[in-house]
Amino acid sequence: MAVPTQSIIETRRVQMFPTLERAEIERVRRFGEARSYGAGEALAKVGEVGAGLSIILAGKVDITQHDEPGRRALIVTHGPGEFMGELAQLAGRPVLVDAYAQGPVEALIIRPDRLRALLVAEAELGERIMRALILRRVGLLETGAGGPVIVGRAENGDVLRLEGFLRRNGHPHQRLNPETDPEAKALIERFHVDPGQLPIVLCPGGQLLRNPGEVELARCIGLVGPIDPNRLYDVVVVGAGPAGLATAVYAGSEGLSVLVLDCRAFGGQAGASARIENYLGFPTGITGIALMARAYNQAQKFGVEMAIPDEVIGLQPASESDTGPFVLQLSNNERVSARSVVIASGARYRRPAVENLEAFESTSVHYWASPLEGKLCSGQEVALVGAGNSAGQAVVYLASQVAKVWLLVRGPSLEASMSRYLVDRIKGLSNVEVLMQAQISGLEGHDGMLEAIRWRQGTSASEVRRPIRHLFLFIGAEPNTNWLSGSGVALDAKGFVLTGADLTGSDRRPLETSRRGVFAIGDVRSSSIKRVAAAVGEGAQVVATLHAFLAAPDHAVIAQR
Numbered sequence: 001m002a003v004p005t006q007s008i009i010e011t012r013r014v015q016m017f018p019t020l021e022r023a024e025i026e027r028v029r030r031f032g033e034a035r036s037y038g039a040g041e042a043l044a045k046v047g048e049v050g051a052g053l054s055i056i057l058a059g060k061v062d063i064t065q066h067d068e069p070g071r072r073a074l075i076v077t078h079g080p081g082e083f084m085g086e087l088a089q090l091a092g093r094p095v096l097v098d099a100y101a102q103g104p105v106e107a108l109i110i111r112p113d114r115l116r117a118l119l120v121a122e123a124e125l126g127e128r129i130m131r132a133l134i135l136r137r138v139g140l141l142e143t144g145a146g147g148p149v150i151v152g153r154a155e156n157g158d159v160l161r162l163e164g165f166l167r168r169n170g171h172p173h174q175r176l177n178p179e180t181d182p183e184a185k186a187l188i189e190r191f192h193v194d195p196g197q198l199p200i201v202l203c204p205g206g207q208l209l210r211n212p213g214e215v216e217l218a219r220c221i222g223l224v225g226p227i228d229p230n231r232l233y234d235v236v237v238v239g240a241g242p243a244g245l246a247t248a249v250y251a252g253s254e255g256l257s258v259l260v261l262d263c264r265a266f267g268g269q270a271g272a273s274a275r276i277e278n279y280l281g282f283p284t285g286i287t288g289i290a291l292m293a294r295a296y297n298q299a300q301k302f303g304v305e306m307a308i309p310d311e312v313i314g315l316q317p318a319s320e321s322d323t324g325p326f327v328l329q330l331s332n333n334e335r336v337s338a339r340s341v342v343i344a345s346g347a348r349y350r351r352p353a354v355e356n357l358e359a360f361e362s363t364s365v366h367y368w369a370s371p372l373e374g375k376l377c378s379g380q381e382v383a384l385v386g387a388g389n390s391a392g393q394a395v396v397y398l399a400s401q402v403a404k405v406w407l408l409v410r411g412p413s414l415e416a417s418m419s420r421y422l423v424d425r426i427k428g429l430s431n432v433e434v435l436m437q438a439q440i441s442g443l444e445g446h447d448g449m450l451e452a453i454r455w456r457q458g459t460s461a462s463e464v465r466r467p468i469r470h471l472f473l474f475i476g477a478e479p480n481t482n483w484l485s486g487s488g489v490a491l492d493a494k495g496f497v498l499t500g501a502d503l504t505g506s507d508r509r510p511l512e513t514s515r516r517g518v519f520a521i522g523d524v525r526s527s528s529i530k531r532v533a534a535a536v537g538e539g540a541q542v543v544a545t546l547h548a549f550l551a552a553p554d555h556a557v558i559a560q561r
């Protein structure tokens with residue numbers, strides 16, 4: 001018998017919609033201002049930036065969502081002691097639901113900056129409110145309500161790109177099939193859209209975008225807005241992966257003004273991990289996106305500003321001074337000023353040029369071989385691509401766990417790139433077959449699960465196909481450091497950022513780059529450990545160094561808050 005799936009509103013209703021005690025409301029009065037609304041008046045409208053979190057003092061407010069274009073469905077009716085708001089109110093972004101007064105309503109309106117102050121000042125109450133805000137967002141993500149509507153076929157590459165972007169940024173959305181959904185057909189007719197212009201996106205504010213880029217979509221739905229060019233931040237963090245978010249949380253909680261920029265989504269590589277099993281404190285594992293969403297919300301609670309997606313393309317000192325401030329140039333021609341900069345732009349694992357690799361990345365493609373992967377592939381055949389020492393170590397380990405390892409090497413010999421002892425060890429393993437001058441030519445599978453791998457060897461025109469469900473890639477990582485060209489930040493031979501004692505003959509602080517006041521953490525840093533926990537540790541560690549730098553007497557720039 002099929003188990004009926006329950007919505008979060010059914011399973012977590014009490015936590016989603018708590019009622020505050022009279023004494024609690026009195027305590028938080030100082031964070032807000034009372035306002036009156038007439039019957040039928042809007043407290044909030046989808047797509048508009050709302051006034052803030054609204055605690056209902058008297059009267060009733062209907063919260064509705066757009067579950068289909070043009071149709072409103074009631075989510076809940078708030079009465080006295082209940083509050084209206086979700087994560088958008090924490091960041092001051094456009095509202096995802098409508099809120100209308102049933103009759104006369106008195107409400108305490110708490111602006112986003114005051115809400116953040118409340119969450120920090122009122123630990124227990126703050127925890128209850130924060131949990132409700134997060135659960136309400138999860139509820140909206142379940143239905144897709146309040147976000148943009150994408151019209152296009154599920155398998156279309158641009159639809160996948162736009163859906164992936166919204167999902168990674170924790171933003172609700174709906175998708176309509178242009179061939180089968182009457183609402184989709186109505187939109188296509190109304191806006192005179194040719195089939196070649198699909199997908200289209202209808203934003204909550206009513207604007208129509210034709211196959212937009214991520215930045216265009218983000219601007220339309222209010223995910224990212226213009227940055228104040230006159231503001232001088234204590235620290236600007238480039239990259240919202242685990243390293244950047246850790247810096248944001250610690251620097252924000254310690255009173256520094258922080259802006260985090262990321263060109264794609266929060267979470268970085270970790271956000272793409274289907275399950276992180278080795279992060280301290282999560283014995284049953286946690287999906288990368290869940291872990292990173294917590295960090296993202298936590299940083300915003302401490303007043304950190306986020307500009308995502310916004311790409312940094314250059315870093316320069318604002319003046320002749322060696323100690324900053326700095327100017328960061330963005331790809332949209334905006335500029336950001338900072339007293340100090342933390343480079344947390346991470347790295348990308350190199351990927352072979354195989355057409356549909358991305359479709360299998362979360363479950364069947366692995367970038368390292370730990371006991372976890374060993375267990376996952378136990379008794380099966382696996383393929384591994386690479387010829388360096390990390391590839392060699394992975395082959396030796398996997399051979400002890402799996403039925404067979406097919407090692408695909410692009411070049412003519414292993415000796416050129418792998419240590420002798422590993423080459424010898426691999427030769428002695430009966431369940432490893434080394435294929436020289438071999439390259440993957442195709443991947444087959446369904447629903448993200450690999451079912452077969454095809455490859456070609458040498459000049460042979462014939463293709464080999466094997467039923468293999470796990471592919472290991474050890475062909476190196478490339479740092480995201482192109483944007484540092486001309487910045488004076490020293491890089492190692494592979495393009496990773498040099499810091500501290502690795503900079504010969506310098507007196508730099510730990511994690512400080514060759515430019516005073518510019519720091520590097522996480523995967524982008526030369527000789528760092530490429531793990532979530534290591535990135536988070538460096539993100540926390542750098543904050544102490546930032547304080548020391550900002551407090552130094554030779555760095556007497558007054559921050560404008």
Ligand SMILES: Cc1cc2nc3c(=O)[nH]c(=O)nc-3n(C[C@H](O)[C@H](O)[C@H](O)COP(=O)(O)OP(=O)(O)OC[C@H]3O[C@@H](n4cnc5c(N)ncnc54)[C@H](O)[C@@H]3O)c2cc1C
Binds near residue numbers: 348480
């Ligand atoms: C599929 C996968 C699964 C993984 N699973 C695990 C695991 O289970 N356990 C584990 O410990 N590690 C895991 N890792 C490794 C781990 O995710 C990384 O070590 C970690 O994410 C590094 O964090 P980071 O913040 O330094 O960099 P990243 O996570 O790479 O984040 C860097 C961020 O910077 C942004 N950025 C880059 N250039 C710019 C620019 N010019 N302007 C603005 N933004 C920019 C990027 O968009 C990105 O969001 C996994 C990696 C992958 C790819």
